Amino acid sequence: MFEVNIAIVLLVSLIIMVMLGVHIAVALGMASALGVYLVTGNFGVVERMLASTAYEALRDYVFAVIPLFMLMGEFIARSGAVTDIYKGINRGLRRIPGRLALATVLGNALFSLVTGVSIASAAAFSRVSYPEMKRHGYQRAFALGSIAGSSCLGMLIPPSVLMIVWGILTEKSIGALFLAGVIPGLMVAGLFCVYILGAAILRPELVGAGRGTAAAAPAASPVSAGSPPVEAPEAVDQMALWTSILGIVLVVVTVLGGIWFGFFTPTEGAGAGAFIALVLAIVKGLRFRDIIDCVLAVGRTSAPILILLVMASLYSRTLAMTGVTNAIQDAFLGAGLGPAMVLLIMIGIWFVLGMFIDSISIMLLTVIIFEPIAVSVGFDSIAFAVIGVLAIEAGLLTPPFGLLVYTVKAAIDDKDISIWTIFWSSTPYWVVLLLAVVLVAFFPGIATFLPKLMF
Amino acid sequence: MPFVRHLIRFSDQLSKFLMVISAVWAMCLSILIVADILGNNLVGHAIPGVREIVISSIVMIVYLQLGYAIRSHSMLRADSLLLVMPGVLRRIALALGYALGLVLFLMILRGTISPSVHAWTTSEFWGEGALRVPVWPTRFMILLGSALAIVNYVVAALIDVLGLEEGGRSLDPADERRG
Numbered sequence: 001m002f003e004v005n006i007a008i009v010l011l012v013s014l015i016i017m018v019m020l021g022v023h024i025a026v027a028l029g030m031a032s033a034l035g036v037y038l039v040t041g042n043f044g045v046v047e048r049m050l051a052s053t054a055y056e057a058l059r060d061y062v063f064a065v066i067p068l069f070m071l072m073g074e075f076i077a078r079s080g081a082v083t084d085i086y087k088g089i090n091r092g093l094r095r096i097p098g099r100l101a102l103a104t105v106l107g108n109a110l111f112s113l114v115t116g117v118s119i120a121s122a123a124a125f126s127r128v129s130y131p132e133m134k135r136h137g138y139q140r141a142f143a144l145g146s147i148a149g150s151s152c153l154g155m156l157i158p159p160s161v162l163m164i165v166w167g168i169l170t171e172k173s174i175g176a177l178f179l180a181g182v183i184p185g186l187m188v189a190g191l192f193c194v195y196i197l198g199a200a201i202l203r204p205e206l207v208g209a210g211r212g213t214a215a216a217a218p219a220a221s222p223v224s225a226g227s228p229p230v231e232a233p234e235a236v237d238q239m240a241l242w243t244s245i246l247g248i249v250l251v252v253v254t255v256l257g258g259i260w261f262g263f264f265t266p267t268e269g270a271g272a273g274a275f276i277a278l279v280l281a282i283v284k285g286l287r288f289r290d291i292i293d294c295v296l297a298v299g300r301t302s303a304p305i306l307i308l309l310v311m312a313s314l315y316s317r318t319l320a321m322t323g324v325t326n327a328i329q330d331a332f333l334g335a336g337l338g339p340a341m342v343l344l345i346m347i348g349i350w351f352v353l354g355m356f357i358d359s360i361s362i363m364l365l366t367v368i369i370f371e372p373i374a375v376s377v378g379f380d381s382i383a384f385a386v387i388g389v390l391a392i393e394a395g396l397l398t399p400p401f402g403l404l405v406y407t408v409k410a411a412i413d414d415k416d417i418s419i420w421t422i423f424w425s426s427t428p429y430w431v432v433l434l435l436a437v438v439l440v441a442f443f444p445g446i447a448t449f450l451p452k453l454m455f
Numbered sequence: 456m457p458f459v460r461h462l463i464r465f466s467d468q469l470s471k472f473l474m475v476i477s478a479v480w481a482m483c484l485s486i487l488i489v490a491d492i493l494g495n496n497l498v499g500h501a502i503p504g505v506r507e508i509v510i511s512s513i514v515m516i517v518y519l520q521l522g523y524a525i526r527s528h529s530m531l532r533a534d535s536l537l538l539v540m541p542g543v544l545r546r547i548a549l550a551l552g553y554a555l556g557l558v559l560f561l562m563i564l565r566g567t568i569s570p571s572v573h574a575w576t577t578s579e580f581w582g583e584g585a586l587r588v589p590v591w592p593t594r595f596m597i598l599l600g601s602a603l604a605i606v607n608y609v610v611a612a613l614i615d616v617l618g619l620e621e622g623g624r625s626l627d628p629a630d631e632r633r634g
Contacts, residue, residue, distance in 0.1 A: 021537035022552035023530040029559045050559075051566025054597050058514045061506055067481045067516070068488075264492070267509065271488025278485075299478030303520030304529050310517070357533040400535070 007324040010035045014365070024361045025304070028311035032318035039322050050314065057313035058306060061267050062168060067302040068270035069159050072251065073115030074294040075277035079284040081244035082111055083128050088241045090132075098200030098207040100136060101146040102193055104129045108150040109189045113252045114277070115154055116161035117301075118359075118396065122151035122404045126411035137208025140417055141425040142199070148408045148422060149429025150192055152393045155359065157185035158256055159270070161305070162392070165360055166385050168309065169316070169367045174266045175259045176451040180382045183446050184390065184436055191432045240284070247280035260454055305360055312364035325369055332373050339377045343441055346370050347391045347434075354395015358403060362392050382451055383444035387437050394433040399423045459613065466606045467526060473603070474523035477516040484509055504586025511588050518600025525556070525607040546616050553612040557605050564601040570594055 010031055017027035029050070036046045076082070086107040093099035107129070108121050115121060125147045133143035155162045158178035167174040200207045255273035258264035264272065281291065319325045332342065346366075353362045367388065374384045396404045405422045440446050487505060495501040524530050532552075537545055571594035573579065579590040613619045 017552075017555065018533050019536055020548045020551060021532050021534050022555055023525075023532045025530060026552065026556040026559050030555050033559065033562065047562050047566035049566075050563045051570060051597075054563045054567065054601075055514070055570070055593060058517060059510050061510055063513045064484060064488075064509050067513075068485055071482065071485060268488055268492055271485040272492055274482075274485035275489040295478045295482045296475065299474050299481065299520055300524070300527060300529050302481075303474075303477075303517055303524045304531050306513070306517040307521060307524065308531060356535050358531055361531050361533075 006035060006038050006322045007327045009038065010318070010322065010324055018357065018361075018365070024357065024364070025308045025311040028308070028315045028364065032311070032314045035318040035322045035324070049317070053314040053317065054310060057310040061265065062164075062174065063306065063309070064267045065159075065164055065174070065270040066161060066305055067298055068267070068274045069116045069161065069164070070298045070302050071294065072159075072255075072270065072273040072277040073117065073120055074298050075274070075281040075286070075291075076111075076114045076248065076251070077120055077124050078290060078294055079244075079247075079277075079281040079286055080240075081248060081280065081284065082107065082124050084237070084241045084244035085110055085248065086125075086128050086132075088245070096197075097204065097209075098196045100129060100133045100138060101143065101196045101200070101207065104133075104146050105150040105153075105189055105192045105196065108153045109157060109185070110248065112154040112157040112160075112185070113256070114159075114248055114273075116159045116164070118151045118154040118393065118404055119407050121154040122148060122407040123411045125151060126408050130412050133208075139206045139208075140414070141421045142206045144408055144412065144417065144422045145425030145427075145429065146192075146196060148397060148402075148404045148426045149432075150189070151404055151408075152396065152429065152433060153185055153189055155389055155393050156181050156188060156386075158182065159273075160389070162359055162363065162389050163385070164266070165305075165309070165363050166367060166388065169312065169363065170371050170381065170385070172381060172385065176382060176454070177385055178256065179260060179450040179454055180386050180447040181389065182450055184386050184440055187439070187446065188390075188432060188436050191435065192429060195428050195432065243280075243283060247276070247283070251276050251280070308360065308364055312368070315364070316368045319368060325372065328369055329373050329376065333376065337377075339379065340441075342373060342377050343379070343387070346374070347387075347437065350388070350391045351395050351398065354392060355398060355400060355402070359392045359396060362395070363388070379441075380444045380448055383440055383447040386447040387440050390433050390437045390440065394430040394437075397423075397426045397430040397433075402426070459619070462606075463610050463613070463619075466522070466603065466610055470522035470526050470603060470607060473519040473599075477519035480512060480519075481516055484512055504582070504588070507582050507586045507588045511593055514593050515596040518596045521600040522603030522607045525604055525611060550612055550616045553608045553616070557608040560601040560604040560608070564598060564605065567594060567597050567601065571598055 013034060014027055014031040017030065018024060022030075033046050033050060036049055037043065040046070086103055089103040089106050089110075090099060093102055096102065104125055108125060111121055111124065126144075130143055130147060133146075134140060154160070158181055160178070160181060163177040163181055164174055166172070167177045251273050254276060255264075255269040258272065259266055259269040278291070281294070286294075337345070349366065350362060353365070357365075370388070371381065371384065375381050379387075396402050399405075399420070402423065405419065405426055409417070409419050409422055487502070487508065491502045491505040537548060540548060571591065574589070574591040574594045580587040581590055582588050
């Protein structure tokens, strides 16, 4: 029972530290240090192991993908390409009920092809599409729900930072995980659209019916004042729109195409993507100062993630060394739980954790333990990755601390809307995510079909 | 406490400076990678050692950014309980958290000293043939980064726990939330 005692001490101390608000990287590091000390009883070993992990953990070509993909997303987010594309989609959807909300979902799906973090999408679309929906008389809660909900697509559709972290933790091919997210991502986007269409048809007041669209749409851009058709929902600068589309298509084709067809490693793809995005940003008029801002913003957000990965690697080494992984696995399997029950417990834990901490931290804490258990009760490891990302993303929309909802709330700066209103209107979206979890659990082919085709 | 304020200002400027350097460095890596891809496909030969440079760089970049990440409250944490705690308890929890951070990086610092000396005195190299990269810069960056992390945990504790003012910049916990 030696391992079981250490397992309990290690996990309990970890949970206490995380709950007390200790930096998660520090909590992982200190819990591991404690575990190593309990096993070896030698303080020198602890220090040597810490130092060797600090040096070794990130020494792999793959870790560069995280800052590089974030750089790519940041450049594109600030270039204004999102606004152009949103307006373009919007125009394309004329006459369809709830088109502004639909354009938000589709724009998010497209934007998530070039960004790896949901927060970026949530912030960008709160600024771009919320004012538009408000102007057209959409119910504000409905509008914000669609923004918070559809920004989840950022983590599902490649390139996704969550998939990269999952791949690193479980030593799976990142390219394969990216592919696995494609069909579920499109499926979720489709279900979001179905929900919005349904809501718009059944309750037209949600989407501002009764107010003339054309009357409420003055031309926004003076550049195109002469040419666009009068009934256009929003005048679009054609030149800007096509530059943005071309740039994004180029990034997507180069990065994802390059990775999937084997021209690039994920790192090379990310490097090339960041470079093309930089060129796009310059073409779209980003100044030197803005570029430096992007670079610094990525520096601020990527370093904490990489530090977390260092400590997570220490944590996984410790878990293996102290036999904690085996102890937990035996406890799970010994209880004679069926796959459905195991999955239910894991999703429950993710859901609860999602109320308190961010998705990457949740992964670092749980995936190392959960993945082998899931595989041993018969889940496909690729499908399980998609299930995990879906369930963890759902936690970002649920009260009391759903991160995406807070991001949207912070970005719109509207005192009249309470956080609970946004939580309430985001509910259909996380229900859809959980529905997708069930679908992938029963039909793993949804996730594994494309990776099996390519790899 | 003018001395403490000078110390804080100095460590803040150093942290910020290192962060800027490393952020620009990460940017340069993407250019280097593109040059490598182009060289490989157009001219027919890749730039030797890009892989080794990128690997070494990422490790160094992370430790260069560590101090700033701590100081700017960008380190990921669960702050929901902290936000609802009464003042005294929150200070205790914060103090505990910063103390643990300090101890962790002190252990990393102490553990890294001997391998750093070894890497320097024996001119240790690594690499898979294309380019042999010295080990000591990475080890030294870990030393520097951990040392700055320790200082910044002390600074964070001075400001958040003991309530030392920091020239008007508020510490809004909402800023700490990242995903």
